Amino acid sequence: MRGEDPTRGGPPAALDVPRGWQTDRSRAPHATKIVVAGGFGVGKTTFVGSVSEITPLRTEAVMTVAGEAVDDRTATPDKTTTTVAMDFGRITLDTDLVLYLFGTPGQKRFWFMWDDLVRGAIGAVVMADTRRLADCFPALDYFDSAGLPYIVAVNQFEGTARHDPEEVREALALPHQVPLVQMDARQRVAVVDTLLILVGRALDTTPG
Amino acid sequence: MSQAVLCRKPARVRPYSLTGGRQRRCRVLLVETFVAALDTPGDGPPGPPPDGSGPLPPRSVPEVRAVPEARAIVELCFRLRSVAEIAALLKMPLGVVRVLLLELADQGRIRVFDTGHGTGRPDRALLERVLGGLHRL
Numbered sequence: 328m329r330g331e332d333p334t335r336g337g338p339p340a341a342l343d344v345p346r347g348w349q350t351d352r353s354r355a356p357h358a359t360k361i362v363v364a365g366g367f368g369v370g371k372t373t374f375v376g377s378v379s380e381i382t383p384l385r386t387e388a389v390m391t392v393a394g395e396a397v398d399d400r401t402a403t404p405d406k407t408t409t410t411v412a413m414d415f416g417r418i419t420l421d422t423d424l425v426l427y428l429f430g431t432p433g434q435k436r437f438w439f440m441w442d443d444l445v446r447g448a449i450g451a452v453v454m455a456d457t458r459r460l461a462d463c464f465p466a467l468d469y470f471d472s473a474g475l476p477y478i479v480a481v482n483q484f485e486g487t488a489r490h491d492p493e494e495v496r497e498a499l500a501l502p503h504q505v506p507l508v509q510m511d512a513r514q515r516v517a518v519v520d521t522l523l524i525l526v527g528r529a530l531d532t533t534p535g
Numbered sequence: 536m537s538q539a540v541l542c543r544k545p546a547r548v549r550p551y552s553l554t555g556g557r558q559r560r561c562r563v564l565l566v567e568t569f570v571a572a573l574d575t576p577g578d579g580p581p582g583p584p585p586d587g588s589g590p591l592p593p594r595s596v597p598e599v600r601a602v603p604e605a606r607a608i609v610e611l612c613f614r615l616r617s618v619a620e621i622a623a624l625l626k627m628p629l630g631v632v633r634v635l636l637l638e639l640a641d642q643g644r645i646r647v648f649d650t651g652h653g654t655g656r657p658d659r660a661l662l663e664r665v666l667g668g669l670h671r672l
Contacts, residue, residue, distance in 0.1 A: 352571035357651030384623035420668025
C-alpha cells in the first residue's frame with residue numbers, strides 16, 4: 328500500500344539542517360502529533376509537506392493481516408502481508424516543543440494501526456474530496472468512536488466546483504460542533520489555519 | 536505492532552537483562568517518541584563505571600552488537616531522533632525499529648525520552664503552547 332505522492336523531490340531529509348534541539352542529546356523537547364487522515368489522493372502528503380520543516384518522510388509498517396473474507400468462518404485463515412505507508416512531517420514550534428504530522432490511509436482495514444497512531448495525539452484532520460466524499464466516512468467513524476477531537480478539511484482541487492459547506496456537512500452527517508473548513512492543501516497559510524482550528528477544537532473538548 | 540507500549544516479557548528469565556542493575560520500567564515508544572544515543576561517536580557500548588558501581592553489562596550485548604541495523608540506529612541517534620524518523624531514514628518497518636530500540640535501551644546504548652504528556656490526551660497547557668507556536672509560524 329503506497330501513499331499518493333511517490334514523486335517527492337528535494338534533498339533527502341537526512342541532509343536537512345538539524346535544529347538546535349536535535350544536537351543536545353541530554354534532553355528532548357515535548358513531542359506531540361496530529362493525525363491527517365483521508366482517502367487516497369485526497370492530499371494528505373501535500374498537506375503535510377506544506378508546513379513541514381523537513382522533506383516529508385515515509386515510514387512503513389509491514390503487517391500480516393487476515394484476508395478479506397473475514398466473515399467466512401469456514402475459510403482457512405488466509406494470511407497475507409501488506410505494507411502500510413505513512414508520510415509524516417515535523418514542525419519545531421519552540422525550542423522545547425515539536426509537532427509531528429502523520430498522514431495515514433483512511434481505509435477501515437488500517438484501523439488497527441490507528442489505535443497505535445492516535446495514542447497521545449492532539450487530534451485529527453480528516454481530509455475530504457467533494458468528488459469522493461465517501462472516502463472519508465471510515466475516518467469519521469473511527470475518530471467518533473475513539474473520542475479523538477477532529478475537524479474536516481475539504482481540499483479544494485483545481486477544477487472542482489466549490490460546494491456549500493452546509494451541504495457537505497449534511498452529506499457527511501457531521502455534528503454541528505465539528506468544524507468544517509474548505510482549504511487548499513498546497514498553501515502553507517491554509518494548512519496552518521486548519522491546524523489552528525483543530526487545536527482550538529481540541530481545547531474546546533479538553534476539560535480545564 | 537498494534538501495541539505502542541511494549542513491555543517485553545522474555546520467555547527466559549535473564550536477571551541482568553531484566554533489571555540491568557536498575558529499576559526497569561515499561562518504555563513507551565510512540566511514533567513521535569524521541570530517542571538519543573548514549574554512546575559517543577566511535578565508541579562501542581559503554582562499560583560499567585570505573586568504580587565498579589554500575590550494572591554488569593547485559594549478557595545480550597554481543598548478540599545485538601552483531602546486528603548491523605542496531606548499529607545503524609545508534610549512529611543515527613547521535614542526533615536526537617523520533618521513532619518514526621529512524622524507521623523512515625533506515626527504511627525499516629516501525630515494528631522492527633521498536634524492537635531494536637527496546638533492546639538498545641535495555642543495553643544502555645540509547646535513551647528513550649518521555650514525550651512530555653505520556654500516552655494520554657495532551658492537557659490544556661500543552662494545547663495552548665501548540666496554538667501559540669502555530670500562530671507564530
